[in-house]
Amino acid sequence: MHKLLRQIARVGIRTERPPQADDSLRQITDRVNQEVLRLLGRALAIRHVDAGSCNGCELEIHGLANPYYNMEGLGICFVASPRHADMLMVTGPVSRNMEDALRRTYEATPEPKLVLAIGDCGCSGGIFGEGYASCGRVASVIPVDVAVPGCPPPPDAIMQGILTAVRAPAQGFR
Amino acid sequence: MAPELPGIQCEPLAGSVAAWRAAVDAQQWLRAGEDIAARGGRLAALWASDDSDRTAGLCVRALLVSFEGLICLELRVPEHDASFPDLSESFPCADRMQRAVFDLCGARALTRDGTPADSRPWLRHGAWPEDVFPLRRNVAAGARWPAQPDAYRFVAVEGDGVHEIPVGPVHAGTIEPGHFRFSVVGERVLRLEERLGYKHKGIEKRFEQMSLADAIRLAGRVSGDSTVAYAWAYAMALESISGAQPSERALSLRALLLERERIANHLGDLGALGNDGGLAFGLAHFSRLKEDVLRLNARLFGHRYLMDRIVPCGVAVDVDPASIAVLLGEADRIEREVRALRAIYDDHAGLQDRFMTCGRLAPDTAARLGVVGLAARACGIALDVRAHPGYAPYTELQPRVATERAGDVAARVNVRFEELFESLRLERRILRHLPAGDCVLPLAAAPEGAIGFGWIEGWRGEVFVALEAGAAGTVRRCHPHDPSWQNWPALEHAILGNIVPDFPLINKSFNLSYAGQDL
Numbered sequence: 001m002h003k004l005l006r007q008i009a010r011v012g013i014r015t016e017r018p019p020q021a022d023d024s025l026r027q028i029t030d031r032v033n034q035e036v037l038r039l040l041g042r043a044l045a046i047r048h049v050d051a052g053s054c055n056g057c058e059l060e061i062h063g064l065a066n067p068y069y070n071m072e073g074l075g076i077c078f079v080a081s082p083r084h085a086d087m088l089m090v091t092g093p094v095s096r097n098m099e100d101a102l103r104r105t106y107e108a109t110p111e112p113k114l115v116l117a118i119g120d121c122g123c124s125g126g127i128f129g130e131g132y133a134s135c136g137r138v139a140s141v142i143p144v145d146v147a148v149p150g151c152p153p154p155p156d157a158i159m160q161g162i163l164t165a166v167r168a169p170a171q172g173f174r
Numbered sequence: 175m176a177p178e179l180p181g182i183q184c185e186p187l188a189g190s191v192a193a194w195r196a197a198v199d200a201q202q203w204l205r206a207g208e209d210i211a212a213r214g215g216r217l218a219a220l221w222a223s224d225d226s227d228r229t230a231g232l233c234v235r236a237l238l239v240s241f242e243g244l245i246c247l248e249l250r251v252p253e254h255d256a257s258f259p260d261l262s263e264s265f266p267c268a269d270r271m272q273r274a275v276f277d278l279c280g281a282r283a284l285t286r287d288g289t290p291a292d293s294r295p296w297l298r299h300g301a302w303p304e305d306v307f308p309l310r311r312n313v314a315a316g317a318r319w320p321a322q323p324d325a326y327r328f329v330a331v332e333g334d335g336v337h338e339i340p341v342g343p344v345h346a347g348t349i350e351p352g353h354f355r356f357s358v359v360g361e362r363v364l365r366l367e368e369r370l371g372y373k374h375k376g377i378e379k380r381f382e383q384m385s386l387a388d389a390i391r392l393a394g395r396v397s398g399d400s401t402v403a404y405a406w407a408y409a410m411a412l413e414s415i416s417g418a419q420p421s422e423r424a425l426s427l428r429a430l431l432l433e434r435e436r437i438a439n440h441l442g443d444l445g446a447l448g449n450d451g452g453l454a455f456g457l458a459h460f461s462r463l464k465e466d467v468l469r470l471n472a473r474l475f476g477h478r479y480l481m482d483r484i485v486p487c488g489v490a491v492d493v494d495p496a497s498i499a500v501l502l503g504e505a506d507r508i509e510r511e512v513r514a515l516r517a518i519y520d521d522h523a524g525l526q527d528r529f530m531t532c533g534r535l536a537p538d539t540a541a542r543l544g545v546v547g548l549a550a551r552a553c554g555i556a557l558d559v560r561a562h563p564g565y566a567p568y569t570e571l572q573p574r575v576a577t578e579r580a581g582d583v584a585a586r587v588n589v590r591f592e593e594l595f596e597s598l599r600l601e602r603r604i605l606r607h608l609p610a611g612d613c614v615l616p617l618a619a620a621p622e623g624a625i626g627f628g629w630i631e632g633w634r635g636e637v638f639v640a641l642e643a644g645a646a647g648t649v650r651r652c653h654p655h656d657p658s659w660q661n662w663p664a665l666e667h668a669i670l671g672n673i674v675p676d677f678p679l680i681n682k683s684f685n686l687s688y689a690g691q692d693l
Contacts, residue, residue: 003518004455014462048348052373055689056398056479061348062442063468066461080346095375095692096301098351100321101343127392132308132317133301133376152398154478 015070019160021167025146027139032112040086040114041166044076047085047109051102051138052128053092056152057119061089063155076162082108087165089158090142093121093128094135106142114165117147118158126151177242179206184245189414190565191629192243200259203249207236207264215240216544217265218629219638219655220272222279224310226253228623232281234258236268237627237638237655243563244627246640253310256281260291267544267660270296270370270691278378280307297371297692300324308379315376315383331357331365339674343372347678350688354677361673366666373692381652382644386412386620387486389649393639394481396654397690402428402435403632404639404654405484410565410628411641412486415620421611424488425567430604431480431489433597436633437508438467438479440590440597443685444512447587448519450679451528459515463508470504488614498605505598516591529584533680535668536581545664547635547657549684552589553581559631571600581668586683593633619647634687635661656690 032040048061064071071077079085082105094102106115117138120126125136138144148161176184176194182202184194198206207217219237226232229250236247249258260283261268272283273296283291295304300322302308308317331338336359343351353369377396381389393408394401406428413419420428441464448456468478475483475491483491493501519525535545537553550557558575560568576592578585620643628639635657644650665684669677 003514003521007459007514007518008455011459011462049344050348050350050373052375053350053689054395054398055350055687056395056401056481058348058350059399059442059479062446063461063465065457066465067458068462068465078348082344092373093375095373096321097299097372097374097692098343100300101351101372105344127395128375128377128380131315131376131379132313132319133374133379151395151481152479154472 014067015073016068018074018163019156021164022160023164025148025161025164027144027147031143031145032114036112037166042075044087044162044166045079045085046076046087046089046162047079047082047105048089048091049102049105051090051092051098052095052134053119053121057091057122060152060155060158061091061118064158066155069155069159071159082106083110085109085113087114087116087162088142089116089118090138091118091122093125093130094138094141096133096135099135099141102141114145115142116161116165117144118161119153120149120151123147123149175242177240177245179209179245182206187414187625187627188417189626190410191414191627192563193246193627194243195246195248195625198247198249200249203236203247204259204261206245206247207238207261210238210240210245211264213240217261217268218244218636219640219653219659220261220268220275221640221653221655222275222281222309223642223651224253224279225250227311232256232279234275234281235640236261237640244629246627251281253280257284259283260285262291265544266542267663270663271659278307278309280310294327297374299371301374308376315379326369328355328367328369329365335359336364352688356674356677358674361675363669363672363674363677366669368662368666370662370688371692373689375693377693378653381649384649386643386647386649389652390484390486391482393652393654394484396693397656397687398479398481399439399687400435400632400634400637400690401479401481402431402484403630403637405482406432407628407630407637407639408641408652408654409484409486410630411626411639412620413617414626414628415624415641415643416618418487418615418617420487421613421615422567422609423611424613424615426604426608427489427491427493427613428484429567429571430601431475431483431491432630432632433601433604434467434471435480436597437594437601438464438471439633440594441467443682444587444590444594446682447583447679448525450682451525453522453525456515456519463511466504467508470500474500485614487617488612490614492613493605493608498608501605502602505601509595509598512591512594519587526584528679529587530580530582532583532676533668533672533683534580534582535664537579539667540581540664543664543667544660546660547631548586548589548593548633549635549661549664551575551577552585554579557636559629559636565629567604571603573600583679583683623650632657634658634685654693656687658686658688658691661686662691
């Protein structure tokens, strides 16, 4: 036990400052009103759905939990069911084999809800594109509020996407 | 030395892998499989190509591994009612690969009495009709079909008090999609049946729309966590058909990147395994170290996961004395920190109680299933392509193969610890003896129809790529093969008799790729 405590004391707190919101990532601006966003921004529950990624984006989503990003420290946590979620975080081009599961996960998420598309594939279909087994970008299956490009986007970019989704846009709602 | 198979002519293939190809008929196909299995060989991959535009019919290929190296059996079959002899009696892991061959190419594996070995689809859920085979040449890349009914037949377990728990495809954690059907009595698992293929996005068809030079980027995204292994395997295949040889420096740098990929993934897994065993402290500390490695990758090599750093006939990175010093310093620090963390893991009675005897895969079961990679090494099967047959620069580096005997979660944890230290040792050795040379050399045009193989030991296990050149520098056919094909069925055995709440820990201890096998 003393080794464990010594290790904790020796390493100390490594958490860094979170990034600022970036309005250029926004796809839709008028889905959720400002008051709801203000509440969600203080305690956000996210359900991750891998709709067909190469698993690179998942590595970076895992990274959000490491001490440098410490996402839970901002009141943002991942939940085990879409029924508990305020936001869906979707990775990958949507494979045809996941299309139905993604749609059903979206329907199971209570309103008001936000959708974040992660990675080049989630934004545009990426290198996999559209084909006999791929629907391409996430927005071709469910509405997307914020899209975070990158292959894969690093944890701070994903964090920026999350924070952008739960902040009102700088110039207000259309 | 060419492998001896009665009545079969083996033709050697050029390149850095000792490999032969052999045209066989249906009887020889079956017989060669039996011979190789009897000699302790195994099946590395099985795939098919549509050659109806060229030589007529389909070509089904089985890649066998014998002591001598790789032997690729090639069986030509007519495209109508195409069939080939089922290899799953000799190699049980053939089953899912054969089902995928039918889903994509329409060649059915038949048992000796002429009935299908397992007629259930594997990669086809409902995205295309039963009588359409997407990898056939007459199917356009952009073709789309309305969703088809999807009624998969799971094996039902009946009896007093037996019930089923269906899990997935969307799981409770941040993991890839797949379906697990548990049949349980109380908490105890009687049977687990996996259903995968949810991530199938048509990678093999996508390859055929790309040039040989560009397709390395796609190869690096078959399974993102093994991007270096895939890119290297693809490059090795391409170099063998182009008759090219990267410089010694480029090969050493590739090994440096591959070992850094292993270090990053093992650090991540060791943290996640501590977390799944109830010690969140482990996740916090190992994920911090992993992040340090990724950040240094980004700083020195321009990408956190080293995607697109391996290019045909070379590498897109180089190191100077200053970065070598930084990398050496990091290696020493990580080794020191991991040794301290390992002492904490080893002394933690609660954690060891979760790890030991949990999810045990018996060595004989593992051998029969053809398990590869770290899962095999954790049950005493010393397979490691870096050590045997070896490839440059590992033939010089002489990596030590880490093995454990128990086959449980604890063994898979210990193999990761040992491999991490060994990767750090290799990293230091590479950095201290880096040969001079150009990082990228020119690549000659690949002759149309030439076939090449790449075979690399990634962190999870052996990654294999088969590549066939088309006209004017295009990909005619590319089959990437993930070690997860062999190891997923082993998970169904490792879970037997364990309790459902231990499944996440056991699953994580294998940490298999869904993307890599779904293609």
